[in-house]
Amino acid sequence: MTKIKLINITRMFGDGDSTVHALNDISVEFQPGSLTALMGPSGSGKTTMLNMIGALDRPNNGTILIDTTEICALNDIERAYFRRGIGFIFQRFALIPTASAYENIEFALRISDVPRPLWPERIMHTLSLLDMADHAHHRPNELSGGQQQRVAIARALAPRPQLLLADEPTANLDAQRGSAVLALFTELCQSGITIVMSTHDLAAEHFASHICLLRSGQIESYEARATTSAIQIPQITTEPQ
Ligand SMILES: Nc1ncnc2c1ncn2[C@@H]1O[C@H](COP(=O)(O)OP(=O)(O)O)[C@@H](O)[C@H]1O
Ligand SMILES: [Mg+2]
Numbered sequence: 001m002t003k004i005k006l007i008n009i010t011r012m013f014g015d016g017d018s019t020v021h022a023l024n025d026i027s028v029e030f031q032p033g034s035l036t037a038l039m040g041p042s043g044s045g046k047t048t049m050l051n052m053i054g055a056l057d058r059p060n061n062g063t064i065l066i067d068t069t070e071i072c073a074l075n076d077i078e079r080a081y082f083r084r085g086i087g088f089i090f091q092r093f094a095l096i097p098t099a100s101a102y103e104n105i106e107f108a109l110r111i112s113d114v115p116r117p118l119w120p121e122r123i124m125h126t127l128s129l130l131d132m133a134d135h136a137h138h139r140p141n142e143l144s145g146g147q148q149q150r151v152a153i154a155r156a157l158a159p160r161p162q163l164l165l166a167d168e169p170t171a172n173l174d175a176q177r178g179s180a181v182l183a184l185f186t187e188l189c190q191s192g193i194t195i196v197m198s199t200h201d202l203a204a205e206h207f208a209s210h211i212c213l214l215r216s217g218q219i220e221s222y223e224a225r226a227t228t229s230a231i232q233i234p235q236i237t238t239e240p241q
Pocket of ligand 2: 047
């Protein structure tokens with residue numbers, strides 16, 4: 001169970017007249033088991049916020065609590081250790097080009113606590129959740145953008161992280177595949193994991209428990225979508241995009 005609390009977070013880039021406030025004094029809290037969709041126009045601060053929560057970048061000001069850990073106070077080694085517990089899905093996949101889908105996931109398990117004898121079954125099970133088991137031995141350049149995206153999602157999920165951070169995870173998927181991934185995320189949240197994802201996908205609004213709308217580095221609105229903790233999973237339609 002992972003609770004995320006951002007308190008007065010500011011992240012600036014550049015200096016002088018060219019200073020950009022990617023995040024401008026934002027405070028927000030994400031509850032364990034929630035699926036938050038970070039929405040808002042390009043440049044509104046979504047990726048910067050994910051990088052803050054995942055300890056990939058530091059704010060200029062403010063405090064970030066992940067459960068009871070104040071991650072800004074950690075040194076680089078402690079931050080690297082902290083990141084081991086997080087599943088990341090990056091906007092540009094970041095797959096290892098010379099490794100197969102299977103091996104890409106294996107690399108992720110190497111830095112996890114999952115015992116080696118469990119790896120083969122874990123890898124194939126996770127690939128099949130993403131409907132990619134048939135492509136286990138394909139390298140990224142033998143896969144379409146959407147297939148690479150699904151391998152990247154499988155790689156993030158395989159260690160079974162308690163916190164998943166996803167940057168536009170459905171951007172390269174057609175509507176049906178995108179909804180399948182979002183339904184999978186919803187199920188994961190019901191089992192207790194916390195997910196924060198940036199997205200432009202309007203379908204995400206049906207699956208997310210919370211919508212956090214960013215604009216120019218500030219939170220324009222933050223709303224719970226469901227009135228109870230039981231999130232309805234809509235039927236996945238097979239309509240064309
Ligand atoms: N490394 C960086 N150097 C300079 N400016 C940056 C950097 N990262 C982000 N920015 C700026 O911060 C703002 C927010 O960017 P970002 O978080 O990537 O937005 P989003 O993910 O919502 O599109 C943008 O104006 C962007 O140009
Ligand atoms: Mg972005």
